[in-house]
Amino acid sequence: MMTTETLPACPVETTLCLITSRWKILIVRDLLEGPKRFSELQRSVGHVSQKMLTQSLRQMEADGLVTRTVYAEVPPRVEYALTSLGLSLQQVIEALWAWGEGYQKQVRAHSDGKPAEA
Secondary structure (H helix, E strand, C coil): CCCCCCCCHHHHHHHHHHHHHHHHHHHHHHHCCCCCCCCCCCHCCCCCCHHHHHHHHHHHHHCCCCCCCCCCCCCEEEEECCCCHHHHCCHHHHHHHHHHHHHHHHHHHHHHCCCCCC
């Protein structure tokens, strides 16, 4: 977790520190749909190893972006969900989605022999 001593001066750098790995941003994307179990996240995120997913979730929990709820059942059930702070990243995800979508369109148009936009 960041402290006032480790908090970057630049707000962009602060955001990047919290979602810097490819996996963290994809975890946020998938948890925006609602709480998920570990195995559901592993399937939805993609080619992430169990170790990397565990590390990412633990760091995100320490940073206050994710909650981990353990249900006293047999077998035990654990769910991950975004906190209100984690949910506030929705605008960031939407902006990344929109930009990526525009970029994909530009690349496809260029590969179809059409001139790329400036």
